[in-house]
Amino acid sequence: MTSKKFTLSEANALLPRLQGELARLQQLTNTFEERVTELKRMKNGYARSSERLSDDPDPFFELEGELEFMRMEIELAIQNFERQGVQLKMIHPGLLDFPGEVDGRDVLLCWKEGERSITHYHGWDEGFAGRKSLPGA
Structure with a gap:
């Protein structure tokens, strides 16, 4: 990670693009969580099925591959912020x-979703619990 320090104006100027990247990441994680739930449900049903054959190909291979690819996409999106x-x-x-x-002190300028x-x-x-209003904000 870079040791960049942002001015308030630099951080605010970057915010619209980061909000777009965050929205994409949120959608991706939502879809990932839905697909993981779907895979668990499918595996649970398959385990209870009395009709499966021992020489069946792995019925979960494709979905597991998609999930692995999505996991990598999520990691890359997170690393992009860093x-x-x-x-x-x-x-x-x-x-x-x-x-x-x-005021000459190293801090973290903090933005929470929903703030303009x-x-x-x-x-x-x-941390977040110690948030203070910026002077003049």
Whole structure:
């Protein structure tokens, strides 16, 4: 991860693009979770089935392959936030931290999904519970 520090204006300028990337990641994780549930249900039904043959090909191979590909896509999307110097703290709801500075102190500029812009920050060891309003926000 880069050691970039963002100004408030830089972080806010990046926010619309990151919101789009976050929305895509949220959709991807939702679909992944639905497909995992579907696979579990299918495997459960298959295990109870008395009609399966011992020489049946793996009926789950294709879905398991799709899930592995989706898992890699999710990991790449998460890493993309890191490559940009942004910390993705939560996917649902979206929570992003941008390393920055307030009053000469290293902090994390904090954005939560639903907020129009970045208006809060917290210390590196305070977390979301320690959010404070940015001066002048």
